[in-house]
């Protein structure tokens with residue numbers, strides 16, 4: 001049983017998981033997550049800026065600077081799992097040279113649709129491809145990508161262990177796996193402010209901007225249910241990834257996890 005499958009009181013079964021603070025059958029979580037992102041897709045990006053006060057841009061830039069796509073024409077293929085509207089992929093191809101290409105894989109057609117429109121508007125449609133796919137069963141060949149990323153996506157995937165194993169499978173040996181995800185605030189005082197902001201303000205902000213408070217209630221609850229960084233690091237190791245490490249960012253609001261496939 002993975003930590004994601006344990007119920008809040010620790011009395012979970014392998015067939016249960018959680019959707020925010022609710023315990024739900026594992027088989028139902030994906031449908032519920034899909035409803036959330038269908039509902040918010042059109043306003044997802046503007047809400048990200050508002051909710052994080054623009055910080056998600058800084059965190060994604062740090063991820064890309066750690067990825068270091070080559071500046072030359074050397075081919076470099078990124079797979080961005082649960083890539084949504086394309087942020088990480090756009091930043092990666094913009095930071096890299098002419099040989100850098102990205103594939104956004106996401107289960108949600110609504111999020112991908114917004115991503116395709118953004119790629120066209122940025123003139124990046126020939127360097128960023130959008131593929132509808134489940135992270136638990138990636139439709140790509142073994143050892144086909146130079147790097148694999150997932151940003152704010154893994155906590156939404158019902159079987160995180162399967163997704164991590166798939167991310168390892170499609171990586172070339174020596175390739176880097178980077179996971180950006182909410183984490184545990186470790187600065188005294190900031191935790192109380194962060195809790196108040198998350199639970200008292202974000203759902204209301206979500207209602208104003210997207211007309212949907214519930215999806216943002218799920219968001220803040222799912223952040224609290226995500227395992228501590230050392231527990232998630234162990235899941236990465238169990239998926240066969242090596243040199244697993246993480247860096248807390250912004251007082252632990254977010255962590256950047258990294259690993260390689262040997």
Ligand code: SAM
Pocket residue numbers: 030033034037081082083084085086087088105106107108111133134135136150151152153156157158
């Ligand atoms: N990575 C993007 C970003 O940082 O802006 C989007 C993150 S968004 C919070 C989470 C994304 O995970 C959504 O686009 C959702 O559709 C996707 N997702 C959820 N479950 C998935 C799954 N099983 N396979 C692939 N994508 C999934």
